Amino acid sequence: MREDNDAARSAHVGREGEHDIDRIESPGFVEAVVGAIEAGERDILRSLIADLHESDLGRLIEALPPPDRPRMIELLGADFDFTALTELDETTRVRILEELSTQTVVEGMRDLDSDDAVYILEDLGDAEKQEILAGLSVPERAALQRSLDYPEESAGRRMQTEFIALPPFWTVGQALDYIGETEGLPEVFFEVFIVDPTFRLSGSVPLDRLLRTKRGTKLGEVVTPDRHVVNVLDDQEDVARIFERYNLISAPVVDAAGRIVGVLTVDDIVDVIQEEADEDLKALGGVAGDEELSDSFWYIAKSRFAWLLLNLIAANLASFVIALFENELQRMVALAVLMPIVASQGGNAGTQTMTVAVRALATRELKPSNARRIVARELLVGLFNGVVFAVIMAAVVFARFGVMDLGFVIGLAMIINLVAAALGGILIPLTLDRLKVDPAVSSGPFVTTITDVVGFFAFLGIASLWF
Amino acid sequence: MREDNDAARSAHVGREGEHDIDRIESPGFVEAVVGAIEAGERDILRSLIADLHESDLGRLIEALPPPDRPRMIELLGADFDFTALTELDETTRVRILEELSTQTVVEGMRDLDSDDAVYILEDLGDAEKQEILAGLSVPERAALQRSLDYPEESAGRRMQTEFIALPPFWTVGQALDYIGETEGLPEVFFEVFIVDPTFRLSGSVPLDRLLRTKRGTKLGEVVTPDRHVVNVLDDQEDVARIFERYNLISAPVVDAAGRIVGVLTVDDIVDVIQEEADEDLKALGGVAGDEELSDSFWYIAKSRFAWLLLNLIAANLASFVIALFENELQRMVALAVLMPIVASQGGNAGTQTMTVAVRALATRELKPSNARRIVARELLVGLFNGVVFAVIMAAVVFARFGVMDLGFVIGLAMIINLVAAALGGILIPLTLDRLKVDPAVSSGPFVTTITDVVGFFAFLGIASLWF
Structure with a gap:
């Protein structure tokens, strides 16, 4: 029962x-x-x-x-x-x-x-x-x-300073008895660390191995060097990547002299992984990584303002490009009606490529070794989708305005802008990353500036040559 | 040495x-x-x-x-x-x-x-x-x-089916000996599970507690019921949220009858958390959540195309709005030069709000209980930034065109569009979420359609009334 x-x-x-x-x-x-x-x-x-x-x-x-x-x-x-x-x-x-x-x-x-x-x-x-x-x-x-x-x-900020460190000449039995009888040990632990008299780490013995080893065996005989030792000054993001990559549950933290000073466990790291993904996601949306739902109106208005100001400058730049073609716009108002389509389509295609590039850089999937292949592929995708949308838009424009030429002009501009979007979407994050600037935070405005400027310039420019 | x-x-x-x-x-x-x-x-x-x-x-x-x-x-x-x-x-x-x-x-x-x-x-x-x-x-x-x-x-797909299950009448000593002597136990484990003869789970004893309890004690006396038991049919995302929320290292998986069938450990869950954040991030950027860097040109071109087609339809809708004002555009070419600024600023502000809303919905921070407060705050931020940018743009336009009225018109349109952006950015994800549609995937096109249409309509509409 x-x-x-x-x-x-x-x-x-x-x-x-x-x-x-x-x-x-x-x-x-x-x-x-x-x-x-x-x-x-x-x-x-x-x-x-x-x-x-x-x-x-x-x-x-x-x-x-x-x-x-x-x-x-x-x-x-x-x-x-x-x-x-x-x-x-x-x-x-x-x-x-x-x-x-x-x-x-x-x-x-x-x-x-x-x-x-x-x-x-x-x-x-x-x-x-x-x-x-x-x-x-x-x-x-x-x-x-x-x-x-x-x-x-840093790892030093996140680590727990409570851990069990034992000398290598102790036996498994001594270790088990020590754990069984000592008060004030850490609440949860997954291994005991083996150290020399100056606390320099020689490795660890996981609890389950401790249980499966004969009591008389010396700890020094069953210790394995930790392959993934964290330095106390390591950045928490780098540590998170090591945890993820090697599926770690915990890792010892050592100082410059190799002395163990703490232990990091995966539950702390899960929070770091979350935060990091969160920051990238927000940055791509034009929001400060530390913006929280509970933040005050003032804080949010201020932090959003900075990004929007940058965008305003970019939009004004695009507007100056349009102003170069005032005569054409006056002569042919259909150009004004159609030009935002070219810019918008480029902006979205550029954002697609940029999103993939930023994420692949963050997870280190995009590396110098495969960058060339990815750039070539994005270019091809841009060219292909550019041609497809060129055909679609040419048909739409012919249906709307009955002018074959105009369809040809918007189609050509579409191809140019989607290729520019692909190039900008991948090369800008790659360049920023090489310059050690976080591509998640800074790529957006550059990419949309490119697609706006190229979009308007290509469409209005070709139109001015054509008509 | x-x-x-x-x-x-x-x-x-x-x-x-x-x-x-x-x-x-x-x-x-x-x-x-x-x-x-x-x-x-x-x-x-x-x-x-x-x-x-x-x-x-x-x-x-x-x-x-x-x-x-x-x-x-x-x-x-x-x-x-x-x-x-x-x-x-x-x-x-x-x-x-x-x-x-x-x-x-x-x-x-x-x-x-x-x-x-x-x-x-x-x-x-x-x-x-x-x-x-x-x-x-x-x-x-x-x-x-x-x-x-x-x-x-489901949890059943991700779980490990190797675990240690012992009866409650065994002593701690028996358990320790069993672990020490049995071959073929799971490679790594953090607890032993206590089950009845039909394998129904009554709780677990973590390894460290096992080590700190007298050998003669019955397991039934030191077992604690697991507070976070996963059902084998639970979705992996829900499981990930429980792991995150309660900082779990592992959790037993039970079937409908409460029988233990497996165990989930945090290293599997870390991958789920990553995938989930990844999908949200890509979805917001207009990319399929399962797009991988190694995917072929064809697969990527096809998957990106669908989203761009949606955007093309939205952009054409905005273009029809512009066409309503052909006469005004013909009379005053400055309107064509300036109108993309209003639309672009609204699009960016809307994306900011949408990004925050989508993320807060995914992490369950945004709930019916605080939705009203967040909507009010976003509205206020939109209004505030709208007014600030209205003033800035009015000044810029006056400097560029020397027409005071035009500055007033663009300022007013800017305020209207930034308020619309704030409302769209928060209400669309909230509505989609209520309709059980993933807001990360579907919010983008709606929001930019709103800000484009409202932006062009407000600016050109006010201009047509004014001039």
Whole structure:
């Protein structure tokens, strides 16, 4: 019977777990929580949020009216798990931390893993950071300060400084007993690291291998050198790529002297991968990579403005090209009616090529070794689609205006612009990448400027020669 | 001394590991490999690629001329690790498998984990798939066939069917001994699952807890129900979201009756997360989500064509709007010169809003509960930037044409179009999402159609009323 119950319970929890997601953000639940906060009913609040996963607790916080967020944390006191703050976006987190008393933050930080503590501290102002650090014990402060001294977005910032390091002359049995009996080991770990007396890393033994080796065997005999050691100063994006590429679950982090200083696990890396893809996607859409849904009107208006200003300059440039052909436009108004089609088609084809190129550069699929082949292929695709759309548009224009010549002119301009779009769409990201400028952020305006200028110039220019 | 050497070696391996990445794709190395393949020098080939990680081996394969790829695999025979094929993109993988003899593929599949075997098999044609399955032993075939029977992109397709399941009445000591002594257990595992006699899951015990519990304790006393149980039919994207959200390393997969049938680990999920972000990014750029860098000219030209055709229709629609104002354009050629600026600025602003909306919908940050607030904010940003750009353009136009009125007209049109862009950019993705259409794929053409049509109509319409 017992097992049956357990099985049923497990499946049930699984299903309930999914329900939780909706329940937490349902107006009824949020209202109940708000009611408890505003009435100062600590016990009710505690029973409502008991057993919530830190991630769900984070979602709940985001669903609360902003003034209730710090209030809830103060009310819960030691019952609030500060890990939930790592699940919030930066803007929301910083605002809550600014409202909380230093005492509350210091108490909350004590129970955190080092990587979570650093994650929460790093976005705060210097004065606030120091105030909080001052409240911690000397060893806690020293550990956090050391992580904070590493550059932003480095492995040193993201790593966990808790790990198990053992000497190679210990036996497997000693290691197993040590793990079984020692208090205060990391909550979750996948391997033990083998180090010399100066903490220089010689390799690791995964837990499952430890279990499958005879107790009398020395660790030094079963250690394997870690093939993927992360340097503490490595950029988190490079680290993420190594994790992805080699399907790593965790990797040791060493300093310049080869001493182990921490460990990175894949759950931290998943967030980095997400962030990175997110930044590329936003950059291609003309939005700052760090724009968050919770950002204020002002911040967003400002950050969007910069990109639009760039676009305005590009659009004015195109407009000057059009102005070169004022006489033709006056003589033949059909040119004005048709010219945006050529530019728009080029812009879209260019964006297609650019999107593929930017993404392939980000994932390192596009390399000097295959660049020539890809450029040739894009050119061919541009030429082919250019010819097809030239024929289609020539037919459409003939049907609309009854002028065969005009169809020929727009067709020729279409071919030229789609070839230009293909070239611009691939060569601009490649060039920016070579110049160490992020192609995701900067390619867009260049590509559309090219397709606008070439589109208008080709169409109006050919028309001026023809008619 | 020994430890020092180890430490040095480890750091060295780390550094060499990074070098490997470049070395593999360097022309010299690829040439050496090609030389060995074409001369049939199996031993040289083996020494060149010995110790390559499956991922690097995959990269090497991609760097080889296509005819040499299957040749290398045949030449290496049992020394070739078929796992490397999972690192290739689909087009390349399928082409290689078609070239290989069934015998070679069958032999290669034998050593694979079930999830890798399924990954390789699933893209093949039915006849080929059956031929390979027929070559395997009955239990191997049955296991793979069962996974293949689950729908594409389901948890059942991605899961590993090797896991350790133990009864709750076993002691920790028995479990540890079983793990230590049994051959053929999964290569890497993070927990043991506790099941009843019918394999219904009651929970799991992570390895580290197993190590820290007294040997005499019954597993049933230390088991915790898994809070995040995956159903075998769950879509891989939903599973990825659960992994991300709750920072999971692995999760059991159960069937409808709650029986454990497999386990999913985060390294498989990382690939799903990547793919998903990749698809959104490409879709926004007007490219099919499954377009790969290795795809043929034809496939790419065809897939890009569909999107461009849609855009052509939209551009022609905008062109018809312009044609409504032929008289105004004829009277005042400056309108033709300026009108693309209004349309372009709207298109870019709309893309910004749309990008943010599509991404926030994909990550479930944008929900009915906050949609109204976000729509209001985007509207405000559109209005604000509209006013700012209206002022800028009015000044530019006055400087260029010396006509105050024209500046006023373009300014007004700019405000209208940026507000329309904001509304279209957010409401179209929201509506598509509600209609269960992927907003990443379909929002673009709608948004730019709106900003083109509104841009031309507002500018030329106001001008026709004014002048």
